[in-house]
Amino acid sequence: MEIEPLALANVLLPLLRQFCIGDYGIALGGAHAKGVADAESDVDLYLFARRFVPSEERTRLCHDFSSSITGVVNWGDDDFFVQGGTDFYFEEQKIECWLRDSDYIANAIVECREGMIRRDFVTWTVMGFYNHCVLSDVSHMIPVDDPENLLAGWKEQVRDYPPLLRDAIIRTHLTAARFWPDNYHYQAAVQRGDLIYAMGIVQQVIHNLIQVVFALNHTYFTGDKKLGNALDHMAIAPLDFNERIDRLLLSGPGSAADFLIRQRDDLRLLVREVEGLVADH
Numbered sequence: 001m002e003i004e005p006l007a008l009a010n011v012l013l014p015l016l017r018q019f020c021i022g023d024y025g026i027a028l029g030g031a032h033a034k035g036v037a038d039a040e041s042d043v044d045l046y047l048f049a050r051r052f053v054p055s056e057e058r059t060r061l062c063h064d065f066s067s068s069i070t071g072v073v074n075w076g077d078d079d080f081f082v083q084g085g086t087d088f089y090f091e092e093q094k095i096e097c098w099l100r101d102s103d104y105i106a107n108a109i110v111e112c113r114e115g116m117i118r119r120d121f122v123t124w125t126v127m128g129f130y131n132h133c134v135l136s137d138v139s140h141m142i143p144v145d146d147p148e149n150l151l152a153g154w155k156e157q158v159r160d161y162p163p164l165l166r167d168a169i170i171r172t173h174l175t176a177a178r179f180w181p182d183n184y185h186y187q188a189a190v191q192r193g194d195l196i197y198a199m200g201i202v203q204q205v206i207h208n209l210i211q212v213v214f215a216l217n218h219t220y221f222t223g224d225k226k227l228g229n230a231l232d233h234m235a236i237a238p239l240d241f242n243e244r245i246d247r248l249l250l251s252g253p254g255s256a257a258d259f260l261i262r263q264r265d266d267l268r269l270l271v272r273e274v275e276g277l278v279a280d281h
Contacts, residue, residue: 003091005032005043009144012045012090015065017145019058019086019099021051025151027141029098034140036226042094046141048102048150058086066090102150108134109157115164117172126224127207132165136220161218169215170278177208178275181268190264193257198264199249205267206245209274213237216281236281238273 003011009028016026030044031037053061055074062069069088076084082104086097108131111118119128135158143151180186180201189198214221216236231242238244248263248270 003093005037006142006144008043008090008093008095009045012065012095013145015061016045016047016097018061019047019052019097020049021053022049023102023148023150024049024145025102025143025148026145027143027151029137029141030096031226033142034222036229042096045095045097045144046137047097047099048105049099050102052084052099055084055086062086062088105134105138105154108132109138109154112165113157113162115162115168117165117168130221132169133221133223135165136222139220140222158220161220166215166218169221170212173208173211173215174275174278177205177212177271180205181264181271186264190260191257193255193260195256195260198260202248202263202267205271206248209270210245212274212278213241216277236277238270238277241270244270 005028009016009026013026017024020026025048027033027046027048028044029046031041032043052058058074059072062072068091072086072088074084074086076082076099083098083100085099088095088097112132112135116131118131121128138151138154139158141151141155143155146152183201186198186201188194189201210227210231211221213231213234213236217234219230219234222230228242228246231237231245234241244266248266
């Protein structure tokens with residue numbers, strides 16, 4: 001029998017507290033906190049502190065805590081620590097404990113409020129990890145244990161979408177989206193039917209347009225997963241935005257070159273429409 005995620009977090013609190021060194025905050029995050037969980041969703045628990053016990057110690061603590069914990073896997077760096085994790089199964093439920101440097105989170109919030117955006121290319125997310133994804137995580141997470149009001153303070157800081165962040169995302173990502181549709185190398189890839197190269201370009205342009213649409217709607221970018229559901233609820237977006245993205249990514253009948261020509265034309269139109277939305281808002 002599955003345990004409700006918040007109740008599960010409370011059951012595991014005595015263990016999770018032992019992972020942290022010094023001041024800490026613990027929250028339920030991920031799909032369950034965002035209200036978009038499905039049958040495939042695991043339980044994401046966010047742990048924030050300046051330091052954590054080493055990975056080998058976390059494994060030992062898990063095994064000492066309960067025989068119901070199995071499949072412990074640690075990832076990330078123990079030193080110099082920015083973020084890492086300890087994942088395991090508890091009562092056959094998949095648990096992902098995301099350990100995050102509280103100073104990094106605090107700095108990311110300050111940066112984004114000042115209109116400074118950064119992207120780190122990491123293996124575990126398709127388009128890279130943006131510092132403004134931190135604001136999305138903080139805005140959605142549900143604090144479970146916050147003895148120093150660390151999490152409460154962060155949530156207050158990100159309650160309103162920062163205007164400087166909006167402007168920086170639109171400027172950066174609209175410029176990037178405009179780069180490719182009429183680029184010579186994209187044109188050559190289309191003509192020769194170079195599907196792999198062209199599809200990489202299309203993915204980049206679509207991603208940049210999605211970033212712009214999120215910012216236009218004063219909505220924090222939630223990360224790569226389940227974007228279709230989020231786009232369906234955007235008040236400011238091109239007509240049938242989500243469906244048109246699907247059509248751009250799914251090859252239809254005909255040759256690769258024929259598909260890429262149609263795809264390029266549709267992509268150009270979508271970029272122009274997003275440019276128009278930016279001008280109107």
